[in-house]
Amino acid sequence: DIQMTQSPSTLSASVGDRVTITCRASQSISSWLAWYQQKPGKAPKLLIYKASSLESGVPSRFSGSGSGTEFTLTISSLQPDDFATYYCQQYNSYFLTFGGGTKVEIK
Amino acid sequence: EVQLVQSGAEVKKPGESLKISCKGSGYSFTSYWIGWVRQMPGKGLEWMGIIYPGDSDTRYSPSFQGQVTISADKSISTAYLQWSSLKASDTAMYYCARAGYYYDSSGYYLPNWFDPWGQGTLVTVSS
Numbered sequence: 001d002i003q004m005t006q007s008p009s010t011l012s013a014s015v016g017d018r019v020t021i022t023c024r025a026s027q028s029i030s031s032w033l034a035w036y037q038q039k040p041g042k043a044p045k046l047l048i049y050k051a052s053s054l055e056s057g058v059p060s061r062f063s064g065s066g067s068g069t070e071f072t073l074t075i076s077s078l079q080p081d082d083f084a085t086y087y088c089q090q091y092n093s094y095f096l097t098f099g100g101g102t103k104v105e106i107k
Numbered sequence: 108e109v110q111l112v113q114s115g116a117e118v119k120k121p122g123e124s125l126k127i128s129c130k131g132s133g134y135s136f137t138s139y140w141i142g143w144v145r146q147m148p149g150k151g152l153e154w155m156g157i158i159y160p161g162d163s164d165t166r167y168s169p170s171f172q173g174q175v176t177i178s179a180d181k182s183i184s185t186a187y188l189q190w191s192s193l194k195a196s197d198t199a200m201y202y203c204a205r206a207g208y209y210y211d212s213s214g215y216y217l218p219n220w221f222d223p224w225g226q227g228t229l230v231t232v233s234s
Contacts, residue, residue, distance in 0.1 A: 001168075001169065032209075032219070034219075036152075043204075043224035043225065043227055044202070044221070044224055046220055046222040049220040049222075050220075055222070085151075089152075089154075089221070091206075091217065091219045091220060094166040094218065095154075095169075096157070096168075096218065097154060098144075098151060098152040098153065098154060099151075100151050101152070
């Protein structure tokens, strides 16, 4: 199995801050990585696919980068609606895996 | 509109069986993968397995192999997740989600990202 490690697990930030979340794969996954946002009591929502492609309708303050084993999700200017938990997911094979999640909290 | 609608919340006793469903609409059900994801209370997302309704190709996470069964009935555009004997530790929210596919270097069609997701089915197992 490919293991996905996210860091940090919790992040405290203020509105307007630039926020970066990291996801590391235990082996190379090329660019086969997606990012999701989940709010309490709701299903996850796709933000980014193929490491850096922004899903339609997602604000441009979200961006993704990386390839191989290291990836980042960046929120350029944190908005009140962005306080949530974020997950990465690899799809390098039939056996998919999620990262452990990063909770973005209000500072 | 592409939509996945899941069956309602369930309360079961340990040892009972259960089958929950996920009905797809607004797209060709047989041309996309459907995956199942577990979220235990206060915890993260865990991929359980995935099925391609077009040919019933099914893959399981090693953590869930033998513990659950994933199936699909393409005549009614519905995927299922079932347990033969529930445990208290199966208490969780279960999501289904649609995945497209891409071709790898060997020509196999692999599942990719999940979008959209169902609303979730809460399963509570308690004596």
